[in-house]
Amino acid sequence: MDHPATAPGASGATNPRDHADGPARRGPRPTLAAVARAAGVAPSTASLAFSGAGPVSEDAKARVLAAAAELGYGGPDPRARSLRRGRSGVIGVVMDERLSDAFRDPVNVLTLDGIAEVAGEAGASLLLVRSPLDDEQGAGPIVDAPMDAVVLVGCNVRIDPAVAVLRRRQIPVVAIEADDIEGAVPVQLDNREASARAAAYLRDLGHTAITVVTLPLDAERRRGPVDAAREAEGVAHTTLQRLRGVREEFPDAVAVEAAGSSVEEGRIAGQALFAGDGPVPTAVVAQSDLLAVGVVSAALDAGLRVPEDVSVIGFDGITVDDSLLHRSPIRQLTTLVQPFEQKGRAAARAALAMLEGAEPQPAAFRSELRVGDTTGPVRRTLGA
Helix, strand or coil, rough: CCCCCCCCCCCCCCCCHHCCCCCCCCCCCCCCHHHHHHHHCCHHHHHHHHCCCCCHHHHHHHHHHHHHHHHHHCCCCHHHHHHHHHCCCEEEECCCCCCHHCCCCCHHHHHHHHHHHHHCCCEEEEEEECCCCHHCCCCCCHEEEEEECEEECCEEEEHHHHHHHEEEEEEEEECCCCCCCCCCEEEEEEEEHHHHHHHHHHHHHCCCEEEEECCCCCCCCCEEEEEEEHHCCCCCHHHHHHHHHHHHCCCHHHHHHHCCCCCHHHHHHHHHHHCCCCCCCCCEEEHHHHHHHHHHHHHHHHHHCCCCEEEEEEEEEECCCHHHCCCCCCCCEEEEEHHHHHHHHHHHHHHHHHHHHCCCEEEEEECCCEEECCCCCCCCCCCC
């Protein structure tokens, strides 16, 4: 009579080779208590050996780690810890554009560095949440993503449905450079005031024909001239604030919209400015450094000198690859330097404060005008 084979996990003889190459991989997840028993220490000592949060002798730590390796224990189960604390230990970061686009802009990366620095010091993790645009309902993973707090980066009103979801979930919100959002802690930058200072600087240099190359005004990411109707329907907070700052000094300044913050978009906008039959502006205010580099490149392609024929000012203060400007002696943009990492750190501190039941502190930062090689006094009126 045949005998049935022993099912995996059932009692019976085992093959010695099952353990020859290391700990068994099957069965329930090993526990910290089991590791502590195998190492001959208290569970609290085993926990400290893994976390490094308290004094544990080298001998005890070695025994704990050896027992963990033998049992196949990789560390405390984060799900159990979350249940005990009533938190996920995660701060969500929502970018107001698709992540594939967001990480092409150094400003987003540097801001995220600041958030991660403070969150990491507090033992929190970050969850990058794709833009609400990536979901047909306008909410995406924020409906059920495990998050204790959310930092919105570069927001505008198109994420109102997302904010409504976060409110229903009672998740604290911090908003970096956004219109006022009810219940959200603001972290602001002086976009309007800084742009007005840049425009005043150009006026002092004698410029009167100013053009602004703007960031997108809304989710459509159009390219082309910005007329009164287009400006009125714009919703992007940062774009509008920077444009309004220039308009304080030059109310009739021409504006051209780019489809994003990139060198190529700046080049496309610059080609339209410098290749036409009309007058060429003597100065261009670009709403990002990447756009400014593209404008400079287009000016050089058109046979213009920067800054002798055209002055260009950027915004951000990022490190620009010199090879992008290799056709000229330009080594540094004139730009408004913003404190990206400080913004990120302030946002993370506010989020963590709300989680601890403390009063979060709003923050406001100032940009500084750094004069480089791309601006100078008016020499002549081009195209006249």
